[in-house]
Amino acid sequence: MKTVALAIIEYLLGFVALALFAFLAFGRGPASDDGFVHAFKVSGLVAAVEVAFLLVRTKPANRLILGANIWLIAGAIAAYLELWWWLRVYRQFGEASLFVSMLAVGLASTWLSPSGFVAKLGPSIEVRRASLLLLASVLVALLVAVYFRGDVKYAAVLPVIALSWLNRLLRLRVSGVASQETPSK
Numbered sequence: 371m372k373t374v375a376l377a378i379i380e381y382l383l384g385f386v387a388l389a390l391f392a393f394l395a396f397g398r399g400p401a402s403d404d405g406f407v408h409a410f411k412v413s414g415l416v417a418a419v420e421v422a423f424l425l426v427r428t429k430p431a432n433r434l435i436l437g438a439n440i441w442l443i444a445g446a447i448a449a450y451l452e453l454w455w456w457l458r459v460y461r462q463f464g465e466a467s468l469f470v471s472m473l474a475v476g477l478a479s480t481w482l483s484p485s486g487f488v489a490k491l492g493p494s495i496e497v498r499r500a501s502l503l504l505l506a507s508v509l510v511a512l513l514v515a516v517y518f519r520g521d522v523k524y525a526a527v528l529p530v531i532a533l534s535w536l537n538r539l540l541r542l543r544v545s546g547v548a549s550q551e552t553p554s555k
Contacts, residue, residue, distance in 0.1 A: 385530065387417035388438045388468075396522050406457065407449045414446020430489035433479050434533055437472030444471070465525035469512040472533070476505045488537060492544040500540040507536055 394409035395401055417439035424431035424439075448456035460467045476487040479501070485491045486501035511529035518525035 384432075385435060385438060385534070387413045387420050387442050388530070390416055391442055392522065392527070403457075403461075406461070410442065410445035410449040410457070414442045414449070417442035417446070430483070430485040430491070432537070433475050433487050433489050434472055434530075434537055437475035438468060438530070440475065441468050441471035464515065464519040465522065466512055466515040466519065468526060469508055469515055469529070473505070473508050473512065476501070476508055480505060488540045488544060490541045490544045496544050500544050504533070504537060504540055507533055 391409045391413035394412055395406050398405070421431075421436065421439045421443070424436060445457065445460060447453070448460075463470070479485070479489070480487045480498065483489075484494065484497070486497040487504045488497060488500045490497060490500070511533055514529050515525040
């Protein structure tokens with residue numbers, strides 16, 4: 371019962387910090403520097419709570435959510451410490467900076483974690499293959515973000531949704547392969 375409750379909470383939390391950032395930065399009129407600073411300060415705190423929740427679980431954390439939350443936390447730290455140069459870098463790269471963070475988490479987890487970028491334990495060849503496919507997809511999302519820079523819907527929202535669904539499908543694929551190798555009773 372506790373596992374089911376945690377799974378439901380994880381699903382509901384998902385990208386809530388990122389959604390909060392999008393609402394605060396873009397959902398209340400034209401985007402402004404003050405709006406970005408406020409959005410990072412608030413959503414970065416929510417992201418820190420999400421990361422803490424993800425890290426106390428025994429199940430591997432969703433790497434896409436982890437990458438997004440690291441991006442938000444770094445933005446929040448920059449906002450609180452008034453590291454304007456960091457926020458200007460974020461502003462210069464636009465939505466693509468989010469995918470750079472996801473890419474960094476993906477590269478590290480693909481090569482350093484047995485559950486890979488897809489965060490699913492299974493046969494190592496299948497985990498690696500699924501992780502590399504997800505990495506390639508994040509690269510495509512990065513290119514899409516560069517191309518549609520400034521259009522949040524096409525540069526960030528739709529690519530994040532697509533990556534989230536692809537991650538779910540890849541996790542199911544790895545899970546199916548792992549169950550085929552288990553002897554049936």
